[in-house]
Amino acid sequence: MTLSKAALVQAIDRVTLAMERDFDELNAADGTLGDGDLGVTLTRGMRAITQLKDDLPDDLGMALMQCAQAFTKSSGSSYGTLMATGLMSAAKALKGQTEFEVAQVSDLVAGARDKMQERGKAEIGGKTVLDSLDAVARATSGLDDKEAVASAAADAVDQALEEFRQKPATIGRARIFAEKSIGLDDPGMLAMQRIVKAAAGR
Amino acid sequence: MTLSKAALVQAIDRVTLAMERDFDELNAADGTLGDGDLGVTLTRGMRAITQLKDDLPDDLGMALMQCAQAFTKSSGSSYGTLMATGLMSAAKALKGQTEFEVAQVSDLVAGARDKMQERGKAEIGGKTVLDSLDAVARATSGLDDKEAVASAAADAVDQALEEFRQKPATIGRARIFAEKSIGLDDPGMLAMQRIVKAAAGR
Amino acid sequence: MKKILNDPEKYVDEMLEGFVAAHPEFYRMHGDSGKVVARAEKAKAGKVGIVTGGGSGHLPVFTGYVGEGLLDACAIGDVFASPSADQMADAIRAADQGAGVLRLYGNYGGDIMNFDMAGELVEFDDIECTTVLLTDDVASAPPEDHAKRRGVAGMVYAFKLAGAAAEEGRDLEGVTAVAQKAADACRSIGAALSSCTVPQAGKPTFDIADDEMEMGMGIHGEPGVWRGKLRTADEIAGEMMDRLLAETPLSSGDRVSVLVNSLGATPPEELYILYRTVKQRLEAAGATIVMPLVGRYATSMEMSGVSFTLCKLDDELEALLKAPCNCAFWRVG
C-alpha cells in the first residue's frame, strides 16, 4: 500500500484545522508550567505550511524539506525546532520518491525521533514529545495497511499520554517543576496526540 | 457669647472624624474630573492637626497658625494650600486672644475667603470652595448665638452646593471639563460642606 | 493594589531615600524637609539656577532631571500633590548661585500657589525669581485658552533647553526667555489604557474597561476628550499626530523633535510600533526629525498609555537640545 503527495496535502489540512481548534488549549497547557506559546507555535507553523501546500513538489523528500523550513522560519520555540528536525529527517529518507510505502511509517517516525533526540539531547522516557513518537514507531512497526497504521498510531499517542501523566517532567521549562508536573500531561505530548490523530483522520 | 480653645479642639476632633469617614467619597468626587486626592489631602491635614491638638497654645491666633502650618506641611494640593491660607488669615485676626466672640465668625470666614481668593486668583461665583465660604460668611452675618451660627453655617453650605451644582467649573483641574462638570458638585465645595457641618456639630 | 510598597504614608520618603542612595553621583537631599533634591555637585558660581517642583509619581519627572545641563534642584510633594511653599523655597535656595532662579513647572493650581508663596519667602534672601509654566497638553483646553492647559511631558524639553542655556552662562532673563520659547514650542497629547493607583487612595483613580482607551487623558488621570474601544496602534498614533499637527503645522524644511513617551506600564515595544507612524507623518509633512526620544520620560507610575510631544526647533533650540546633559535617566553628548 503506497501513499503520495495528495495524502500528504490532506493530512496537512487536517492537522492545520486541528491546531487552530486546539490553539487555546495548547497555550494553556504550556502556560501551566511553561511560557504558554505552544498553540502559537503550532498554528503559525501549520499556517506557513498551508501557504506552501499547493506548490509542493511531487518529490516527497523535497516537499517535506520545504515543510520543515516553513516551520523553522515561522517559529523558533523548542517544539517548532524539534518538529522541523523531525520533518527534515523524514525528508532525507524520502528524497527522490514520489510515493511511499505505508510500511515505512514506523521507520520514518523512529528516524525523526532519533534526530530530534540528537538535537534536543533529551532521553527517551523523559516525558517529552519523543515518547509519543517512540510509542507510535513501536505500535506501527510491521503494519502495512493504511487504516491499521492510523489506528495503531492514534491509540499509541493516547496511551503514551496515559502512561506518562504521573511521571515528572525532566526537560524543557517544566523540568523545573518536576513535582508539579506529576499528574499533568506534557504539552508537547498533548500536541503530538492531536497532530497524530488529525493526520490519521481520527 | 464667647468660645475658647476647648471649643476649637472639639471642632478639630469632629472634623477629623468626618474626613476619615468621607475619605473615599471625596477622593471619588475629585477623581471624576480631577486627580482623586481630595480625601487624601484632608485626612492628612486633619491628622497632622490632631497630632498637635493637645499642645496647642491658648492664644487662639497662635493655635490656628500652628494648624495652618500643619496643613501646609502635610499636603501641597490646591485645597491644602487654600485651607492653610484661610486658617492663617483667621490666625492673624485672632492673634493675642484666648477667646473669641461668636459674632466674629462671619468676619473670620469672610477674611479667609478673601485671602484664599488672593492666593488662588479665582472669582467668587466660580464654583469653588470660595463660594461655600462666601455663603457661610453671608448667612452668619449679624448672628451672636452659637447654635444660630452653627445652623446658619450648615444650611449655607448645603444651599451653596445646591445653587452651584448646575453651573460649570471655572477653576482647578475640573475647569477643563466645564461641560461635564455641570450637574456635579465641586469637590472642594463638597468637602467644605462636610467640614463646616462637622465643625458645627451638624 | 498591584504595588510594591510599605506604608502608603511613607511612599515618597522611602522612594527618595532609595533614589539618592542609588545615584549618589547625581543627587543629594538638600535641607531637612526630606523633599528637596539637588545636584550632588553644585553648579558653578554665577550660573542661573533652575528649579522645578510638583507631585511625586512621575519619575523621571521631576527629581530625575536634576543634573548637569538640566535642573539644579527640585521640591517634590506627595504623589500627585504639590510640595509645600517652604520646600519650594528651600529648592530655590539650593539652586541659587547668585544669578537668580527660574521656576519652571507645570500649570497646576497647587504648584502655582505654592511656588508663588515660595517666591515671597525667598524675597527675604534677595533671590530674584522668574517663572515659566508649561501648558503643552492640547487636550486640556482649546487653543484660544491655551494658558489654561495642563503641563505634561513637554517639560522634559523645557528642562533640557533651559538647562542648556543656563549651563552656557546666559543670564536670568536669557534663560527665562529660552524656557518660554521652549514651552511655546511644545505640544503634547496623551492616551491612557488603564489607571494608576495613588498609594494613599489605595484604589485606581478611574475605572476603564479592559477593551477601552481614553484619548487626551492627563498625567494624573484627568479625563480626556473621548473614551471608547481600544483602537489599533496606527489609528491611535494617527489621531494623536492629527491633533498635534493641527496646532504645530509643519512644512518642508522644518525641524522638530518628538517624544514618544510611555506613561509607565506600556513597554518600549509598543512605543516603537507607534513611532513608525509618528516618523512617517512628520516626514510626510516634510519635516526633519531631530533627536527623537522614545521611552519613559514622564510617567504616572504604573498607568498604561502613551503621550506624544512635538517640539518645533529653530537653530537656537536645536543647538540647545544637542548640548550635553547628564542625569541618571538621560545623557546627551
Next chain:
Amino acid sequence: MKKILNDPEKYVDEMLEGFVAAHPEFYRMHGDSGKVVARAEKAKAGKVGIVTGGGSGHLPVFTGYVGEGLLDACAIGDVFASPSADQMADAIRAADQGAGVLRLYGNYGGDIMNFDMAGELVEFDDIECTTVLLTDDVASAPPEDHAKRRGVAGMVYAFKLAGAAAEEGRDLEGVTAVAQKAADACRSIGAALSSCTVPQAGKPTFDIADDEMEMGMGIHGEPGVWRGKLRTADEIAGEMMDRLLAETPLSSGDRVSVLVNSLGATPPEELYILYRTVKQRLEAAGATIVMPLVGRYATSMEMSGVSFTLCKLDDELEALLKAPCNCAFWRVG
C-alpha cells in the same frame, strides 16, 4: 488586552522597524530576515564578536544591548520564542570580525537547539564559535542542579563584562572565559505581581489575584516557588536578598554590583523603595556596592514585578563593569 498594537502577527516586525528608525545611530538591520540587529557601525576588525538571541518582549534585552562595549549583533524571535537557526547564523556572520564569535545567551531549550544549528551552519563560513549560557535564576533549580537554571537578568552583566573584554581586544578564549566568569558570578531572583500578555495568545499567560504575588517567577511567566498574598516591600526585598545571599555569601571587603530591575510595569518609585533594603542588607554583610543598577534592564513587556541580580566582583570584573559602553538604553563612561 491592554496593549497598543496592530496585527499581533506583525508585532515584532513593526517593533523592530520602529526600533532601528528611532535609534539609527546605534542600530541597523542586518541581512534580509528582518530579525537580525547589528551595530550601526561595525566594530574594529579583529575584535571578537559577541552575539545573543532569544525571544522578543524583554526590551532592552536583547536587541537594546547591541552597542559599543556590549554586543555586536542579535537575532530576535517572536515574543518569547527563539529566532530560527538561519537568523542566528546571520547574526553570527554580522558579528564576525575574523576573530571568532561568542554566543552568549540564556539557558532555554529553543535557543540552545537553534544556536547549535546556527553554529553548524557557520562552520561552512569558517567562523569559530564558543558558547556561554546564563543560568542565573536561583528559583528555577536547586544549587546542585544549577546547570538546569533559567537565564534571566544576569545576562545584562554578562553582556557588559564580556563586551568590555572584547572591546579591550582579548581573544575568543579570553572573552569566553570572562563571559563564563560573569555568568558564574551572577545570581538572580524575580517576583511577579501580574502577568504579561503574549500578543498572539491574546490573553494573560497566567491569572493572579489582585492581592497576590508569586516569588521566583520566570521572565516568561514560568511559575515560581510560592504564590501568596502580596507582602510589603521590605518583606519582599528581604526574602529575595535571603535567597540570593544564601548562594552568594558575602563578607567584609567583598565587592558586588546589584541590579534592581523592573519586569515592566513596576515603576522606578517602587524599585527605589526596594533598593533601601537591598543596600542595607549588602552593607550589613560588609560588602561594598559597586555601580548599582536600578531601572528596567530586562523585562517581560507589561508584567508587574521585579528581579534582583547580584554580581560578585573581583578586580578584573570591576574594571570591566566600569569600562565604557554605549547603546540606546545604557551608557557607562
